[in-house]
Amino acid sequence: MALSTNRTAINHLLKPLTAATRHLSSSSTATITIETSLPFTPHKIDPPSRAVETNPKELMKFFNDMALMRRMEIAADSLYKAKLIRGFCHLYDGQEAVAIGMEAAITKKDCIITAYRDHCIFLARGGGLHESFAELMGRKDGCSKGKGGSMHFYKKESGFYGGHGIVGAQVPLGIGLSFAQKYSKEEHVTFAMYGDGAANQGQLFEALNMAALWDLPAILVCENNHYGMGTAEWRAAKSSAYYKRGDYVPGLKVDGMDALAVKQACKFGKEHVLKNGPIILEMDTYRYHGHSMSDPGSTYRTRDEISGIRQERDPIERIRKLILAHDIATEKELKDIEKEKRKVVDEAIAKAKESPMPDPSELFTNVYVKGFGVAVFGADRKEVRATLP
Amino acid sequence: MSGIIGRKMATKGILNMNQLLLGSRVFASRTFSSSAKEMTVRDALNSALDEEMSADPKVFVMGEEVGEYQGAYKITKGLLDKYGPDRVLDTPITEAGFTGIGVGAAYHGLKPVIEFMTFNFSMQAIDHIINSAAKSNYMSAGQISVPIVFRGPNGAAAGVGAQHSQCYAAWFAACPGLKVLAPYSSEDARGLLKAAIRDPDPVVFLENELLYGESFPVSAEALDSSFSLPIGKAKIEREGKDVTITAFSKMVGYALQAAEILAKEGISAEVINLRSIRPLDRPTINASVRKTNRLVTLEEGFPQHGVGAEICASVVEESFEYLDAPVERISGADVPMPYAANLERMAVPQVEDIVRAAKRACYRAEKSVPMAAAA
Numbered sequence: 001m002a003l004s005t006n007r008t009a010i011n012h013l014l015k016p017l018t019a020a021t022r023h024l025s026s027s028s029t030a031t032i033t034i035e036t037s038l039p040f041t042p043h044k045i046d047p048p049s050r051a052v053e054t055n056p057k058e059l060m061k062f063f064n065d066m067a068l069m070r071r072m073e074i075a076a077d078s079l080y081k082a083k084l085i086r087g088f089c090h091l092y093d094g095q096e097a098v099a100i101g102m103e104a105a106i107t108k109k110d111c112i113i114t115a116y117r118d119h120c121i122f123l124a125r126g127g128g129l130h131e132s133f134a135e136l137m138g139r140k141d142g143c144s145k146g147k148g149g150s151m152h153f154y155k156k157e158s159g160f161y162g163g164h165g166i167v168g169a170q171v172p173l174g175i176g177l178s179f180a181q182k183y184s185k186e187e188h189v190t191f192a193m194y195g196d197g198a199a200n201q202g203q204l205f206e207a208l209n210m211a212a213l214w215d216l217p218a219i220l221v222c223e224n225n226h227y228g229m230g231t232a233e234w235r236a237a238k239s240s241a242y243y244k245r246g247d248y249v250p251g252l253k254v255d256g257m258d259a260l261a262v263k264q265a266c267k268f269g270k271e272h273v274l275k276n277g278p279i280i281l282e283m284d285t286y287r288y289h290g291h292s293m294s295d296p297g298s299t300y301r302t303r304d305e306i307s308g309i310r311q312e313r314d315p316i317e318r319i320r321k322l323i324l325a326h327d328i329a330t331e332k333e334l335k336d337i338e339k340e341k342r343k344v345v346d347e348a349i350a351k352a353k354e355s356p357m358p359d360p361s362e363l364f365t366n367v368y369v370k371g372f373g374v375a376v377f378g379a380d381r382k383e384v385r386a387t388l389p
Numbered sequence: 390m391s392g393i394i395g396r397k398m399a400t401k402g403i404l405n406m407n408q409l410l411l412g413s414r415v416f417a418s419r420t421f422s423s424s425a426k427e428m429t430v431r432d433a434l435n436s437a438l439d440e441e442m443s444a445d446p447k448v449f450v451m452g453e454e455v456g457e458y459q460g461a462y463k464i465t466k467g468l469l470d471k472y473g474p475d476r477v478l479d480t481p482i483t484e485a486g487f488t489g490i491g492v493g494a495a496y497h498g499l500k501p502v503i504e505f506m507t508f509n510f511s512m513q514a515i516d517h518i519i520n521s522a523a524k525s526n527y528m529s530a531g532q533i534s535v536p537i538v539f540r541g542p543n544g545a546a547a548g549v550g551a552q553h554s555q556c557y558a559a560w561f562a563a564c565p566g567l568k569v570l571a572p573y574s575s576e577d578a579r580g581l582l583k584a585a586i587r588d589p590d591p592v593v594f595l596e597n598e599l600l601y602g603e604s605f606p607v608s609a610e611a612l613d614s615s616f617s618l619p620i621g622k623a624k625i626e627r628e629g630k631d632v633t634i635t636a637f638s639k640m641v642g643y644a645l646q647a648a649e650i651l652a653k654e655g656i657s658a659e660v661i662n663l664r665s666i667r668p669l670d671r672p673t674i675n676a677s678v679r680k681t682n683r684l685v686t687l688e689e690g691f692p693q694h695g696v697g698a699e700i701c702a703s704v705v706e707e708s709f710e711y712l713d714a715p716v717e718r719i720s721g722a723d724v725p726m727p728y729a730a731n732l733e734r735m736a737v738p739q740v741e742d743i744v745r746a747a748k749r750a751c752y753r754a755e756k757s758v759p760m761a762a763a764a
Contacts, residue, residue, distance in 0.1 A: 176493015206486025
């Protein structure tokens, strides 16, 4: 199988590079060309090259950022079990390569919109740990002042438009963002992310039709983690070749566990849509957790499947092996980075725990931008009343 | 400014002249303002859209048949020629898709005006209106504001049957984060649509198909391109002292007719044109009821959980001691809209219903023999 030969190949590479002196500095920007583990599968388009240009600095950044994301999601799991996070909590561990690879290919003026599995996209867009944990715990230092929760993280100034709870709704919204970018004659694009579950939504096809008619710079990114909540893709979709579902819209199937493949595909996608209208990128990825914290994730898939993916395709492990193979850092240095991320996350949680809950007056803020001094009521309208600013 | 108006009158010349000539019948039943200029609601909406698109390049119109067809009801007539296909977009018949696209464009700072051919079709897109538009500013604690307008005809037309006749005022007005406006006259149409387009929040703008062709006098002030009406303020269309009648959209005209009939019988009715369903102008409504001590709420839509129910609750909560009679509700019948003309007539309020209810509120009713209909 392609995957095991890849590992053997890298193991061979490790041999000549165990010299005591560093071959490449970890902050070097010298180009390294790496071939993606799997080819891109195209639909109605010529695929990009499998040879991806990167450099040690970028690979180290991938490792650092993904390690942080992994740590954050695992910490959120514990916080949820400790009842400090309430309601819904959808974790992204396993899918980090999609967020990281995408970010490496674009700028903060390009827009990203996703559904509710949004914590790591928020981090990738420049969101902070403190504001993430504070939001998850419903505190006033949260990125949405505690009023949004896990599913409603936003960072408009870096082009991150949330954070949406209704499956599929984010796709027309994302195409709307690309409409505005084209209308304003910006040379920027929008990545509208959705899952294999949302891929069957009618509104997606309605909006994709308009994006194609009007040549909008929209890249639809299907994060296919193979399960829509508890329903496997083969039970939900007559055709689970999501990259082909756009019919007249071209598509590409990408190994979503390979951050470099994701980067290449997103770069390719951005260039394509600026000239030719929409494209679909299907990222073949996997989530280790269940759909949400209420789902053990093991009733509809086997533990062997989950651990198998962890062994063979884990995105962080892949980058670790590349870094070691190219002698950019040592194993110990990488382990130290992971320890440091653990520490940084623990500190952020401790700080977030100290953030107070929002002031009761915040119940009535941000209902409108312009409230005209209108009266607004609490549960007992004779007891709790305010005026909207 | 008058140059612009002059040019507009010249281009629309023939249409307006016909209306002025036909207007003698109309003139007789309307009170004059100092200017003799009359305008249909259709022209009022069209001119408001035109002026706002001219003033702000971020404003664009999107919907079915708004461009080349000149608008299903001709509200967007001439806009495609003037502003081009980048700003006047004909969409496929896919409300969920284009409403979502409009909301996304608003997230990014544009100012979309989304037309629903009728609000019955807004149900296909209602998730985007409520969950994507109305709630975003709150969920994002002010980061994502949504300066969008959803407009189109609402409520019953004539003989269009059950799926094309519903009034959505109560549903949308229940939702925090939305503003809901319902113009009656041409001045309302111009002022409220301009206010809606300029407003930074999502606005549901409920027009009425049967009002589009009606002419109303418009003041010089209302014709100015900077004109707008405040959101959240009702208008006292007719002052009175015996009973308050609240109404919006087409029903305002019916209430005014009822007030004329009541006046001949010695009952002075105060007619309030709500203009704004959300925010509801509770102060004006309550002040009026405190003056007259009697209230009739009037709407075209379904009675249960309707606009009248909210007004009644508001008045009972805030002005209970001032009420001298139970609050009366006149609304559409509690049935899907039938097609047969006689049944349709029974399914919407008629002027005699309003008169009867006002008399009941004044304890002046004839002994009523309710019509028994066994279902």
